[in-house]
Amino acid sequence: MNWQEIVVIVVLLLSSLSGLVLTFYTWRRRSLPGLWAFGVIAIGLAWWSFWYAAEVALPGLPSKVWMARLEYIGIVWVPFGWVTFALAYTERGKWLTRKWILLLGLIPVITIIAAFTNDFHHLFYTSVALNENGPLSVLDASYGLLWYLNFGYAYILLLVGTVLLFIRIFSIPKAYWFQQVLLIISPLLPWVANLLYVLRISPMPQLDLSPLAFTVSALILGMDIFRFRLFDVSPLARSTVIDNMDIVMMVVDNQDRVVDVNPAACALLGYKTEELLGQTVREIFRGFPELFERFSNVAEINEEIDISQDGNQLYFRVQINPIYDNSQRVSGRLLLLTDITRSKITEQALMLAQVRTEFLAKVSHELRTPINAVLGMAELLTHGVYGPVNDRQEKALNQIVERTVHLNHLIKDLLEYTHRETGNFALQNKEFSPVKLLESVQEIFGVLARDKGLSLKTEVLPGIFPTMLGDSTRLLQILLNLTENAIKFTEVGEVVVRFQKVDSEHWALEVSDTGIGIPDELQKHIFEAFQQANYSITRDKEGVGLGLSIVKQLVDGMGGTIQIKQVDQGGTTFLIVLPLLKSDAKGNDYLIDTNLMF
Structure with missing residues (x-):
């Protein structure tokens, strides 16, 4: 061998x-x-x-x-x-x-x-x-x-x-x-x-x-x-998890050169992968010099930042972690950027809404007492309790009363809105008469409609039970808000308020008018708080835009729906569909079979 x-x-x-x-x-x-x-x-x-x-x-x-x-x-x-x-x-x-x-x-x-x-x-x-x-x-x-x-x-x-x-x-x-x-x-x-x-x-x-x-x-x-x-x-787990995640990922070596990125990073920075690899962090973030200076020498961090891009404010959570080799020496850094813009904006909006609601509640309560005092004193002066008044003084006092009543109504709306926003609200379902509910509407707004030259019609269509279950106070509030708006924005014609049956499980409230209508572009925002339709057209119609917002909240709370219908010859119809709750009251085993108009 x-x-x-x-x-x-x-x-x-x-x-x-x-x-x-x-x-x-x-x-x-x-x-x-x-x-x-x-x-x-x-x-x-x-x-x-x-x-x-x-x-x-x-x-x-x-x-x-x-x-x-x-x-x-x-x-x-x-x-x-x-x-x-x-x-x-x-x-x-x-x-x-x-x-x-x-x-x-x-x-x-x-x-x-x-x-x-x-x-x-x-x-x-x-x-x-x-x-x-x-x-x-x-x-x-x-x-x-x-x-x-x-x-x-x-x-x-x-x-x-x-x-x-x-x-x-x-x-x-x-x-x-x-x-x-x-x-x-x-x-x-x-x-x-x-x-x-x-x-x-x-x-x-x-x-x-x-x-x-x-x-x-x-x-x-x-x-x-x-x-x-x-x-x-x-291998495919890396592709599936990292390449397809929304979080921006970037790996840099000890010379701050990019050695790996995912598609989310390319989308944010506006580069292709091959354009980023090998580039220094300074070159890539040259549009954000303050960002580079803040994190260039940071080995490990976890904090939130905000940057401006194309006129938009963006919010990110920044995480930087060191990468170790097999000898436990730092060989680079892993940079993760999580876009938290949406959650940040939502958080800010919720905080703003909370502050606004608390402010409105406090202001409304603080204003209510002095406003009522002003209203009471003005009415006493009008009736001559403190001595006779001439015609000019009476006219001025009537304007004070009118404006104070209007202001009191706005404060009431603000309080109602804050109660709904804070959840301090509960429905009380009791027996009520649809006929009596519409009679209340007629009593409250009949004179106002006639003074304006309008016809206010209230009717109950066949198929409605004479006694029903529901929160009559809230239902009346809905009807008063809609009827008041209808009269306010109608100059000629009529306003019709009716109850009707939709099907075996639902009934409806309908308020129609022959007024100026609501443009399509305003309908999508009409139920938002502090929105007022047609304000640019009728600047004399004062308000803060809470009435319809409150109506929408009440309808939602009752499990119903509300929609707007435009009438071809002019005018608007609000249709509210609610679950039908029949009362077990004695004598309620029949339906109204004829039109009741009053």
Whole structure:
């Protein structure tokens, strides 16, 4: 045995030992899904290298033939493990069902059987001889049909696995460039070694370097797996979670150069991914110099910021965390920007609404007492309690009373609005008469309508129960608000208030007028607080725009709906549909069957 043979045997035994070490590490982490396939590669290489060393070491043709046969027990499983590892690592594990694994293992099993039974059929080796032309004494065989079947099958599996690994390379973040380089090298080594052997251009043409190349490749993959945690985070999970999340993510190195970004960062900054990678943070954030100065030397932070972009105020939560390498040294920083603009605006709006509501409630309560005092004193003066008044004084006092009554009404609306906003409101469903409710409307607004030259009609249509359940106080409040608005914005014609049945479970209040109507662009905002329709047209119609807002709140509280209908010949109709609650009062077992107009 010459020194070249000794070197080859030692190298092959070291290769076998490396395979056993990888098998041991794989077994310890066998709980990771798909890692079993790498274990198949490792144990196959350990077996192959060991018996290849034995083939080189043992003299004589029969011994070498038997060693070659034993080698195939490991050889055939390396391509099998290679393709299954690639499938598992690239998130194609759905193919690794028991059925497909059995099919993939069919040719390897046939190959092993063919190698050990070759003496009976010679379909694996057609002939064998010793090649002693070089420093090594190795087996020189002529191959048969079954050998070529295994050869072609193995190369197909190796090619598929290699292609899958190369595809995976392009999905690795730039921050992990070293793992990327390792993943490029590992699939290439076996192909290079096999090419050297087939073309007989290696330093030892008789020696097949494939097991050594596969072992080095496996060691590289093992470094990726066990040192760089290749299997700890699935490749597609990164794409799914990071690339598709709304949070801006940016990874920078110690030179403040961008090494990885997600699409959300590109969208915010207005760059493409390739335009951002390699750029410094200063260059990227040159439009926000104060932002760069604030966070340029910060290793770790979690706070909220606001920036202006295109005239809009944007709010973000900034999180910066250090990134450590395997030696626990800082190798970069992870920057996360979460857009909290919407929640911030909502929070500010809620705070503003709370302040506004509290302010309105306080002001309304504070104003109510002195306003009532002014109203009372003005009425006493008008009636001559403090002495006679002339016509001019009476006219002035009447204006004071009128304006004070109007102001008192506005304060009442403000109080009602604040009660609704603060939740200090409860419905009290009691029995009421629809007829009496409309009579109250007629009594309150009949004179006002006639003084304005309008006709106020109230009617109950057939199908309504004479006694119903509901909060009559709130229902009257709804009717008074709508009727008052109708009279206010109608100059000629009539105002009609009616009760009617919609279906077996609903009834409706309807207030119609022949007034100026409500433009379409105002209808969408008509029920918002502090909105007043047609204010630009009728500036003499004073108010703060709370009446319809209160009506909408009351209707919603009753579980009903309200809608506006425009009349072709002019005017507006408010239709309120409410759940029908029948009273069990005595004599309420019939429906009103005729129109009741009054």
